[in-house]
Amino acid sequence: xxxxxxxxxxxxxxxxxxxxxxxxxxxxxxxxxxxxxxxxxxxxxxxxxxxxxxxxxxxxxxxxxxxxxxxxxxxxxxxxxxxxxxxxxxxxxxxxxxxxxxxxxxxxxxxxxxxxxxxxxxxxxxxxxxxxxxxxxxxxxxxxxxxxxxxxxxxxxxxxxxxxxxxxxxxxxxxxxxxxxxxxxxxxxxxxxxxxxxxxxxxxxxxxxxxxxxxxxxxxxxxxxxxxxxxxxxxxxxxxxxxxxxxxxxxxxxxxxxxxxxxxxxxxxxxxxxxxxxxxxxxxxxxxxxxxx
Numbered sequence: 001x002x003x004x005x006x007x008x009x010x011x012x013x014x015x016x017x018x019x020x021x022x023x024x025x026x027x028x029x030x031x032x033x034x035x036x037x038x039x040x041x042x043x044x045x046x047x048x049x050x051x052x053x054x055x056x057x058x059x060x061x062x063x064x065x066x067x068x069x070x071x072x073x074x075x076x077x078x079x080x081x082x083x084x085x086x087x088x089x090x091x092x093x094x095x096x097x098x099x100x101x102x103x104x105x106x107x108x109x110x111x112x113x114x115x116x117x118x119x120x121x122x123x124x125x126x127x128x129x130x131x132x133x134x135x136x137x138x139x140x141x142x143x144x145x146x147x148x149x150x151x152x153x154x155x156x157x158x159x160x161x162x163x164x165x166x167x168x169x170x171x172x173x174x175x176x177x178x179x180x181x182x183x184x185x186x187x188x189x190x191x192x193x194x195x196x197x198x199x200x201x202x203x204x205x206x207x208x209x210x211x212x213x214x215x216x217x218x219x220x221x222x223x224x225x226x227x228x229x230x231x232x233x234x235x236x237x238x239x240x241x242x243x244x245x246x247x248x249x250x251x252x253x254x255x256x257x258x259x260x261x262x263x264x265x266x267x268x269x270x271x272x273x274x275x276x277x278x279x280x281x282x283x284x285x286x287x288x289x290x291x292x293x
Contacts, residue, residue: 036103
């Protein structure tokens with residue numbers, strides 16, 4: 001009986017492993033928000049034989065503003081058309097991670113629609129084998145109410161009613177916002193005049209010298225704006241006074257229709273001091289005495 005021993009070579013072929021993704025992002029409507037730092041991925045093979053060699057990000061919503069600093073340290077900004085891909089490669093794993101951490105997204109103007117980015121992370125083993133892990137990264141966009149535009153001035157003659165127009169308009173006109181109220185604080189000596197029956201379901205609440213007009217359930221944005229522009233008058237109450245007035249007016253908006261569930265700011269308002277200029281009007285004298293006969 002005899003035995004022979006030999007060494008049999010066994011070749012182990014390296015295989016790059018996937019990464020484990022994690023994280024979600026939340027940004028505010030109309031405000032740039034960092035999403036790159038929230039895109040997480042963890043190496044499965046942590047023995048030092050693999051490294052992340054490339055990260056790509058796609059799926060930016062049309063109209064979003066994207067900013068980041070690339071691996072070479074150059075700032076990049078673009079408005080998405082729906083086809084762009086950010087590719088972070090050509091540097092060390094640390095440089096790629098640092099570049100990804102700078103990625104910010106501002107959602108399309110006035111949009112609170114959530115979206116998902118597609119992220120692909122490529123790992124490379126020491127023998128140059130690669131593996132790409134592709135996953136979605138959810139971005140929640142929380143709604144923020146926008147203050148309306150607001151302007152106005154008034155002028156009239158003493159002892160006479162005069163128009164008191166308030167010009168206001170929504171900034172966000174995609175249907176997600178509506179008017180919430182209009183508050184007029186009349187100073188002493190000025191009387192606000194409005195119809196006894198208000199149009200289109202509009203209501204008014206009076207507390208002291210403060211008048212708060214509110215749209216009804218069926219009042220449209222256009223109807224409420226038109227009422228403020230044409231439905232109000234004012235008059236100085238001291239007889240024969242040509243004193244001018246400054247009238248604080250506040251118009252509020254509300255996020256009335258959310259695209260998605262996230263909400264940061266439900267209401268917003270604009271405040272303006274509207275001048276009311278009164279022009280003196282000479283009064284006729286009252287004759288006295290008896291004519292000479």
